[in-house]
Structures are given as structure tokens and as C-alpha cells.
Amino acid sequence: MNCVAHQSPGLWRHPEDQSWKYKDLEYWTELARLLERGRFDGVFIADVLGTYDIYGASDEAAIRHAAQVPVNDPLMLVSAMALVTENLGFGVTTGTGFEHPYPFARRLSTLDHLTKGRVGWNVVTGYLPSAARNMGQTDQPAHDARYDHADEYLEVLYKLWEGSWEDDAVVRDAERGVFTDPAKVHHIGHEGTYFSVPGIHLCEPSPQRTPVIYQAGASPRGVRFAAENAEAIFTAQPTKALLRETVQTIRRELELAGRDPYGAKIYNLATVITAATDEEAQAKYAEYLSYGSAEGALVFMSGWMGVDLARYGLDEPIGNVNSNAILSAVKTFQSADPDDGEWAVADIAKWGKIGGIGPLIVGSGAAVADTLQEWVDETDVDGFNLAYAITPGTFADFIEHVVPVLTARGAHQAEYAPGTLRNKLFGQGDRLPAEHRGASYRVGGRNSTIIERPSTVPSSPESSAAQPNVGR
16 A cells, blocks of 8 residues: 555664655566565555544544555556566555546546556445545445445446447558548547446557456445446455355356456465575564554554444443444454453554454475465465555565465466466456456447547537637
8 A cells, every 4th residue: 555554554763664665666667576486376455535533533543543544646656667577467446435436437447558468446335434534525325326326437437448449449540631530539428327438538549458457346236336347355354164154156157247267367466474494484574562552453443344443342242242244353353363262452552553453374395385375275366465564574475485386286376377467367358358247348249339520620600600710
């Protein structure tokens, strides 16, 4: 995340952590080079457009601990990272709630051009009430209403990205003086509940047209949205049993959406702390934990669960917290904890100090590789979205100790596949597969609409007189 404390609040105080350099472009280009050396598929950059202000009914604690604030724009990092790499993909997060899809379509097409097709977009509908208030709303719309809005948002984007320009619209015919054939550039004529977009996409077709679509919805409505749109789906299940159930649900929803059940990659959140030996890794974990911020963790947990945990003492049993959200979440945490004791607020804080709500894996490179492979074998998950304790140290350690083991076992790519991010992930070309919702908006597709080009010739002397006199 383009900030200091993403998932591990307080770890910015560790002497080896460099996250405070997030404002420096060199920090990001060096990270990109490191991840490409490790043959990572991509770097995923999360984002929020508001502050965590549930804890203590204010944003003071979030500000104090740099809990995802200050936070800079994620999209502006991509061009520089792309310039110093050749294969690394870039997944960037933006919300559908506060920016019109028309300029956003151009922004993503621009990045797809500049990266030669290595960009992906993580679709979020928004969840922080503070973001809504600062955009002139009283609160976020209701959960399902946000997805209804996002459905149309994606429809507009698909029409622009897939259906506005034909593949051979740009001819660059110097002899005739024609750069683009107007007959092959189409107005999309969109008139919907939320948006009116009559015109053409401003960009010629980029390598992927539609960037690789990422999504992380966990509710039934969110999973349905992901099944219809996403090509990479993020989860954050702390146990193999819960992850196996989640993966099965997603695969089933993909089939119901008319797609291959393996037409989307599923990645589970994980934080790995590793070293040359198990003992060194455990010592490193203990050291990291000593820097973690309990209050910072509760800021995040309060925001994610919608419960102000500042109202309770650290030693207060969770049973005293009257909230279905918190009880459901803690039940999930307890299922990942081998101890059967009653959980208190302090236990939630400890859990959240490093890596957020996903599993934490600590051990030597071989031990970590064993665990990751066990999760894949037993849950059918495709891979992992690695959070960090410190940066870039967590990633550097993973590349040094885990990647060689996984590579030797044939479980990590020894070299990158050619082409765009989509082709690297699926090996089936640069464009959306025919079964994907977005492909139906291509020219000739079942949802394509060819709008007659508006006339630019004045229809009467009166309309002619109304035109600006450019030569004056």
C-alpha cells in the first residue's frame, strides 16, 4: 500500500523497515526490481479513500499510528515500476463509488499501454464511512446497492474498453492522411441508472483492452460479483478448512456465471516470516511482535468489523462485546488458534499486530514451502497474496529462503511466460476469454451496440450561427 502501516501497525518503528520511504519513487522501483528477481507474478497495491475512525469514534489513533494514513495514490507508482521491469504485473486498487467511469477508463488504458499490458485493477465498492462523508455523502450506500452501482460501472467500462474501438481502427495511412478510420470507432450510447456515457473511448486499444480484473468480495453478493467479473479473487481465510469452503463456493459461483471454475485465480492472504532455520524465524517473529502496536491493530479491527473496540478493556472477554460482527470474526480467529481459552480484546490486538486477519506462517524456507504447498493441496487455492511485516525485508527473506525451495519442487515459476499479465497468468492470450462478461460487449458480441455517429454538420442556419467563430 502507498502508505506506512498497511497490515502490520507499529512495525514502521523496526530499524530495518523502509515503509516510511513510500514517498520516494526509488523505494518503489527498488521493490519492483526485487519482486521481479523473485519471479513474483505481480505487486498488488491496496488503497483506501478515507480514514479508520470507528475506534474511539475518531481518526486520532489511526493518524497516531500511521494506520493506512497518510496514504498516497497507488496508480501513479505504476509507470516508474514498469520502466525498471519487464515481466512484473501491477494490481492497483480504486473504488467504483467516487470516480466517474469515463475518465477512469482512460487512466487504466493509459497504464496498460505504458506497461505493455501488465496492469490489473482491483475493484472495490468502498467500505469506510469517512470516505463517503468526504465525498459529500452521509454514509456508504447499502452493501448490495454498492454492488448494483458497481455492476453498471463495469458495464460502462466494458463498453468503452471492448466495444468502442475495433482492433484495426488505427490505420496510420500517411498517404491518405488517415490515422484512424472513423467507421471503426463507435459511440457506446450508454444510458443507465447511474451513468450516461454517449461517446467513444478516448484511447486506442491497449494490449489487454480490459486490464486483469481483481476482486475481494466475501459476502454472497460480493462473490457473485466476483464470479461475473474477476480473473483474480482475493480471500483472507485463517484456516485451511475455511479456505477450502470458500474456494469451493467461488468455483461453484464461477460455473453458475457460465465460466470455467478455474477461470479465475484465487489467492489467500498470508504473511510469512522466514529465515535460515526454524529457530531463527521464531526469534525474528518475536522481535517483530515486540514492535507491533496493539492500539493500531484495534484501529484496523474496529474498522473492518464496524465495532468500536476502544469501549472495552484489553482484558475484557469477547463475550461482553455485543456484536454479531465481532463474534463471527473472533469465532474465525479462534478456529485458527490451537488454544481453547476464552478470547479477550487483547487477543484480537495480538492477532492483528502482524499481517492483519490472514494466516501467519513462521519457519525456515523448507518449512514455509511445506505449509504453502499443504494449503494449496488441501484447499484448491491457486496461490497467495503476501502481506509484509517489514518492507522490503519480508519480501527479500521470502525470495532468499522460500522461492528456491518452491522452484526446485516445481511449485514456483522458473521463468516468466511471455506477453501480457493476462497471458502470464492463464496462458490463453492477451484478451478476455469469450466466456467472460466483458467479452460480450465487443463489436459483434451479444451485448454490443453500434450507435450511429452523431452528425457534425449544422442542420439549419440558426444552428450554424450558434457555432463559435474559431477564426475571430
